[in-house]
Amino acid sequence: MSDLERRISDIPLERFRNFCIVAHVDHGKSTLSDRLLELTGTIAPGGNKQILDKLDVERERGITVKAQTCSMIYNYKNQDYLLHLVDTPGHVDFRAEVSRSYASCGGALLLVDASQGIQAQTVANFYLAFAQGLHLVPIVNKIDLPTADSPRALEQMKDTFELDPAKAVLVSAKTGFGVKAILPTVIEEVPAPVGDHRKPLKLLLVDSWYSNYKGVILLVRIFDGQIKAGDHITSFATGLRYVVGEVGIMYPDQTPQKSLRAGQVGYIHFNPGMKRSQEAKVGDTYTTVGAEKQVEPLPGFEEPKAMVFVAAFPVDQGEYAHIEDSINQITLNDRSVTMQKESSEALGAGWRLGFLGTLHCSVFEDRLRQEHGASIIITPPAVPFKVIWNDGREEIISNPADFPDQEPGKSGPYADLQEPFVSATITLPEEYLGKVIELCEGNRGEQKELQFFTATQVILKYDLPLAQLVNDFFGKLKSLTKGYASLDYEESDWRKSNIIKLQLLVNKAPVDAVARVVHYSQAERLGRQWVTKFREHVDRQMYEVVIQAIAGKRIVARETIKPFRKDVLSKLHASDVSRRRKLLEKQKEGRKKLTAVAGNVSIDRTAFQGFLAK
Numbered sequence: 001m002s003d004l005e006r007r008i009s010d011i012p013l014e015r016f017r018n019f020c021i022v023a024h025v026d027h028g029k030s031t032l033s034d035r036l037l038e039l040t041g042t043i044a045p046g047g048n049k050q051i052l053d054k055l056d057v058e059r060e061r062g063i064t065v066k067a068q069t070c071s072m073i074y075n076y077k078n079q080d081y082l083l084h085l086v087d088t089p090g091h092v093d094f095r096a097e098v099s100r101s102y103a104s105c106g107g108a109l110l111l112v113d114a115s116q117g118i119q120a121q122t123v124a125n126f127y128l129a130f131a132q133g134l135h136l137v138p139i140v141n142k143i144d145l146p147t148a149d150s151p152r153a154l155e156q157m158k159d160t161f162e163l164d165p166a167k168a169v170l171v172s173a174k175t176g177f178g179v180k181a182i183l184p185t186v187i188e189e190v191p192a193p194v195g196d197h198r199k200p201l202k203l204l205l206v207d208s209w210y211s212n213y214k215g216v217i218l219l220v221r222i223f224d225g226q227i228k229a230g231d232h233i234t235s236f237a238t239g240l241r242y243v244v245g246e247v248g249i250m251y252p253d254q255t256p257q258k259s260l261r262a263g264q265v266g267y268i269h270f271n272p273g274m275k276r277s278q279e280a281k282v283g284d285t286y287t288t289v290g291a292e293k294q295v296e297p298l299p300g301f302e303e304p305k306a307m308v309f310v311a312a313f314p315v316d317q318g319e320y321a322h323i324e325d326s327i328n329q330i331t332l333n334d335r336s337v338t339m340q341k342e343s344s345e346a347l348g349a350g351w352r353l354g355f356l357g358t359l360h361c362s363v364f365e366d367r368l369r370q371e372h373g374a375s376i377i378i379t380p381p382a383v384p385f386k387v388i389w390n391d392g393r394e395e396i397i398s399n400p401a402d403f404p405d406q407e408p409g410k411s412g413p414y415a416d417l418q419e420p421f422v423s424a425t426i427t428l429p430e431e432y433l434g435k436v437i438e439l440c441e442g443n444r445g446e447q448k449e450l451q452f453f454t455a456t457q458v459i460l461k462y463d464l465p466l467a468q469l470v471n472d473f474f475g476k477l478k479s480l481t482k483g484y485a486s487l488d489y490e491e492s493d494w495r496k497s498n499i500i501k502l503q504l505l506v507n508k509a510p511v512d513a514v515a516r517v518v519h520y521s522q523a524e525r526l527g528r529q530w531v532t533k534f535r536e537h538v539d540r541q542m543y544e545v546v547i548q549a550i551a552g553k554r555i556v557a558r559e560t561i562k563p564f565r566k567d568v569l570s571k572l573h574a575s576d577v578s579r580r581r582k583l584l585e586k587q588k589e590g591r592k593k594l595t596a597v598a599g600n601v602s603i604d605r606t607a608f609q610g611f612l613a614k
Contacts, residue, residue: 032173103204110125110126117156169181199224306338306354310379313344429485
C-alpha cells in the first residue's frame, strides 16, 4: 500500500469535502485551482499554468471547455482532510458541464472578479447551485489589479445573492495572496458528503472520456458502498454488466488505488474495456450485480440538446474518410455534438453537425484543425424550425434545404411555421443601456424586465429568436459595450413566426449548400448581400451568368456577369448602323447556340469556399 493510500484510508467520511469553483468567463477559476493544488502539495509550485486545462484549444484561448477534477489532501488542525475540487467552464454553451459537476459536490466557491463585479454567468451559476442546495463560499479574486474595486463586488454579492460579505475571502490567485484562507473556510463551511461504505454499492456516473488503450474511462461519485478492481457491476440505464479493471483518483493525473469508498470521487475503467462511449450515459447509476433490488437509482441529468446546426464539407473530397474519423474521435469525448451525413451538389459529401452554441462550434472547428490537421468549410449556423402541416403533424426541420418553399400568408401544405426563442439575461454598465436596447429591438427581441442591481449596473431580460442570437449577436453586443456586457441564455419556447427560405440561384439552378431560413423582413437585405458577395467569387465565362436570390417564390436580388465576347465591330470603320446591328445579331444567335450546347454553368468549388468563408 502506497503512502498516499494509507493517508486516504485513515481519513473518515466526516473529513471529506467535495466542492467546485464556479464563476463567469475569465474570472480566474483555473488559476485559483493551480494555487490550491500547489498549497496542498498536489503539484510542484511554479510549474505549468492552468494545469487542469488539458486541451490545446483551452490553453490557447484561455477558456475552460471540459470540467476537470482533482483530489487533494490538506492538513488542518493536525488532521488530514480529503478535498475534491472540480474546475468548471464559465461559458454559457457549456452549462451542462457545470450542472453535472454540482451533482458530485456539497459546496461551491462562487468566484467574482473584483474589477468586473457580478456578471451574467455568475448570476446563472448561483441560481443553478442554489437550486441544488449547495453551500456557497463567496470569494473575490484579482484584488491586486489597479482597477479592482472589492467593496463594490462585496456589495453586489450582498444585494444580488444575500451572501454575507463578512464571510467572503479576498484573494489574488495570480500572486497567491489570501489563498491560504480558502481551504480552512471550505472545511468549516462546506458539509461533509453523506453515505455509508457498509451498504450495497451505489455510484453516479458524472463524466466519461475515451482512451485508445483502456476504452471508455468513467468519472464517478460514490454515494454508498465501495468498489475495487475485479468487482462485477451493472448499469441501471442500459442493463449491461462489466468487470472493473482499475479504480483510482485524479491526483492530479490518474493515480490507481486499491479501492474507492462512499463519499469519494474517482475514475474507473473496465477489463475488458467499454468500447462504445454511447454506453456511458452521464447521470446513470451503477451497482454491484445482484444488488439491483436493494438500490434506488439516482435521478440523473437532462441531456443537453443541440441548439445550433451547421453543414460541414471537406475542402478536398479525397479527405472525406480522414475527416469523418477525426469527427468521430472528437465526438467520443464530446457527446453533445450530433452528426448526420449530408450531400450537396455544389460542395460534395459532408455532414450536418449540431452544437450547444456558437462558441462550442468554433472550439470544435479549432480542435479538428489542431489535433487532426483537417480543414473543412462550415456553412453559417442555422437553428431548427417547426412546421405544423395541415393534417396536424408537427415536424422539426434542422436543414434549411428541407424547408417548404412558400410565401408566408399564402395557403399551402402547412398550417403554421414556428421558430425557437430563448430568454436572454444581459448584465451591462448603465451608460450602454440605450445602445443595447437598440441592438435587441433590431434583432426582433421582446423586453421582459429591466432592473438596476447597483447604481451603475443593469440587468436586462429579453426574449430573442435563437436565429438572431447565433448570428454573431454576442460579438455585436461585446463591440457595442467595449466588452463590458455579459450574456446568458436558456431555452424558452416555440413561437409562430413569419419565416421564409432564402436561396441562391445560378442560371436558375439552386445552390443547395447556401440555403437559409430567415425572417421575411430580412430576406431582401440578405439577398442583396449574397448576390453581391457571390459575384466577387465567380469568374467570367463564355456566356452570361445570372446570380439571383429567391425568397419563397419571389426574386429579391439579381446580379449578371457579362460573358467574354469577341469585338465583331473592330473591322468596321465608317459603316451604316444596319451593318453593325446585323453583325451583333449574328453574334447573339451564336451565343444562344453555345448556351444550348454547353448547358449549365460550371462554377468552381473555390467560389463557394470563398463565399462561405467568414
